[in-house]
Amino acid sequence: xxxxxxxxxxxxxxxxxxxxxxxxxxxxxxxxxxxxxxxxxxxxxxxxxxxxxxxxxxxxxxxxxxxxxxxxxxxxxxxxxxxxxxxxxxxxxxxxxxxxxxxxxxxxxxxxxxxxxxxxxxxxxxxxxxxxxxxxxxxxxxxxxxxxxxxxxxxxxxxxxxxxxxxxxxxxxxxxxxxxxxxxxxxxxxxxxxxxxxxxxxxxxxxxxxxxxxxxxxxxxxxxxxxxxxxxxxxxxxxxxxxxxxxxxxxxxxxxxxxxxxxxxxx
Numbered sequence: 081x082x083x084x085x086x087x088x089x090x091x092x093x094x095x096x097x098x099x100x101x102x103x104x105x106x107x108x109x110x111x112x113x114x115x116x117x118x119x120x121x122x123x124x125x126x127x128x129x130x131x132x133x134x135x136x137x138x139x140x141x142x143x144x145x146x147x148x149x150x151x152x153x154x155x156x157x158x159x160x161x162x163x164x165x166x167x168x169x170x171x172x173x174x175x176x177x178x179x180x181x182x183x184x185x186x187x188x189x190x191x192x193x194x195x196x197x198x199x200x201x202x203x204x205x206x207x208x209x210x211x212x213x214x215x216x217x218x219x220x221x222x223x224x225x226x227x228x229x230x231x232x233x234x235x236x237x238x239x240x241x242x243x244x245x246x247x248x249x250x251x252x253x254x255x256x257x258x259x260x261x262x263x264x265x266x267x268x269x270x271x272x273x274x275x276x277x278x279x280x281x282x283x284x285x286x287x288x289x290x291x292x293x294x295x296x297x298x299x300x301x302x303x304x305x306x307x308x309x310x311x312x313x314x315x316x317x318x319x320x321x322x323x324x325x326x327x328x329x330x331x332x333x334x335x336x337x338x339x340x341x342x343x344x345x346x347x
Contacts (some may be wrong), residue, residue, distance in 0.1 A: 081112065082112075082174055082175055082176060082177055082311070083106075083108040083112070083175065084172065084173070085106065085108065085169065085172070085173065086170035086171065086172050087104035087105060087106040087109070087148075087172075087173040088104065088105045088168060088169070088170050089102065089103070089104060089165050089166065089167055089168060089169045089170075089171065090103050090104065090105050090147060091103035092166070092168070095151075095164075095230050095231075096151050096227060096230070097173070097227075098154050098228075099151065099152070099153050099154075099228075099230045100151070100152055100153075100154070100162075100163050101149060101150070101151050101164070102147050102149065102150040102151075102152065102165075102200075103141070103147055103148070103150075104147065104148050104149075104150065104171065104173060104178055105145060105146060105147050106146060106147070106148055106173055106175075107146025108146070109137075109146075109148055109173060109175045109176055110140045110141075110146035110147060110148050111146060111235075112176050113137050113148065113176040113204075114176065114180045114181075114208070115137075115180050115181050115201075115204040115205040115207070115208040116136075116178070116179070116180025116181035116201060116204070116205065116302055116338070116339045116341070117136075117137055117175065117176040117177060117178050117179075117180045118134050118135055118136050118137060118175060118176070118177050118178055118310075118338065119134075119135055119137060119148070119150070119173050119174060119175030119176060119177065120132035120133065120135075120173070120174040120175060120177065120307070120309075120310040121135050121150070121162070121172070121173055122171060122172035122173075123157070123158040123161050123162040123171070124161060125161060126245070128157070129156075129157055129158045130159075131308050132172075132174065132310065133159070133162075134177075134197070134305075134307045134310055134329050134334070135152060135200075135246075136150070136151075136200045136201040136204075136279075137149070137150065137151045137175070137176065137204050138150055138151040138200050138201075138203050138204060138231075138300075139203045139204050139207060140204060140207070142157045147277050149199070149203075151199070151200035151203075151231060152200065153196075153197045153198070153229065156276070157193065162342055163221075167276070174310060174311075177310050177311065177334060178245070178333075178334055178335065178337060178338050178339070179335075179336065179337060179338070179339055180338075180339055181205055181208075181277055181300055181302070181339050182212060182300065182339075183208060183209065183212055183214060183324055184275040184298070185273070186213070186214060186215070186299055187215075187273055188214075188215065188273040188274065188275050188298075189215050189217070189218070189272060189273060189274050189275070190205075190209060190217035190218075190274075190275055190277055191218050191219075191220065191264070191274055191275070191276050191277070192205070192206075192217050192218065192220065192240075192276075192277050192278075193257060193261060193277070193278040193279075193280070193283075193284075194219065194220070194221045194222065194257070194278075194279055194280055195218045195222045195223070195257055195275055195279070195280020195281050195284040195341055196223055196228060196254070196280055196281060198278075198279035198280035198281075198284075198302070198304070198321060198337075199221060199230060199231055199279075201279045201302055202219070202235075202277070202279070203234050203235075204229065205277060206235070206238055206240060210238070216238075216239060216240060216241075217240055217277075217300075218240065218241045218242075218243070218264075219240050219241065219242045219243070220241060220257055220260050220261055220264065221243070221244050221245070221247075221257070222236050222244075222245045222247075222256055222257025222258075222260070222284070223244075223246055223247075223251075223252070223265050223282070224244075224246065224248065225246050225247065225248045225250045226246060226250035226251035227250075228246075229246070229251060230309065235246065241310075242265075244259045245257050246261050249311060256284070256287075257280070257284060257288075258284070258287045258288065258291065260290065261288060261291060262342065265291060265292075265295045265297060274297050274298075274301070275298040275299070275300070276288065276292050276297055276298070276299040276342075277299075277300050278299060278300065278301045278302065279301075280304070281300035281304065281334065282304065282323075282347055285301050285303065285347055286347035287340035287345070288301075288342075289301055289347060292342050293342050293343055296297050296324065298341070299341065299342035299343075300340070300341055300342075301339065301340050301342060301345070301347075302337075302338050302339050303319060303333050303337050303338045303339075303340065303345070304338075305317040305319065305333040305334075305337075305338070307333065307334045310334045311334065311335065312334055312335030312336075312342040315332065317332055317333040317334050318330040318331065319331055319332075319333050319337070319345050319346070320345065320346040321344060321345050321346060322324045322343070322344075324347060328346075331344075331345065342344075
């Protein structure tokens, strides 16, 4: 059940010029949230921008205060307004929303595949895997440049192996994240059970899903989409699914997703 209430800003940290980590106090959302879910934040002064913005839940912090964190990148007027919010500001927050990641079996190795700001969804998943005593995941992280790599300290502190690719070669392997994933899949032994957990831009999701299906590896995709309402009413975020004799089918990313298994949606 989602909750809608003003959430006070209790911490707001600039990680670099474009990326910020926002901490909100929202006990109701914190208690109900699961990894892969999101909140709709109202980020406006007056009536512009009109619509709320969907934001992945970066973490639910331990403790009784009920605090959630949001990692975001400034890309337009909404997130620019959000980046200026001071401590004590109260941001209307609706959540938790959507269907998140399903944890893998205990004997399965989770592999996190992130593109760009898709990294914002994974710390909550890592925390959930640790609490459920699942295997330590590996992270394959792609970004445009070194400057766009954020939150690495979180994963290092939890002993998550990290492989990095940047498009300009300023950190890690030069190229796309799929360049790292391909040998990772090819190099596994027959006894290795893997499951991919993916978030990033649609072209990356499509490429990773195709690789996973070809390799016979389970794969969960968190789709990025504009979501005018976030609750499945407006149908503004529908995505196409494999159809039948009656024609194509569609699902709402905000309601049936944002997490789908590879093959469930047409990217």
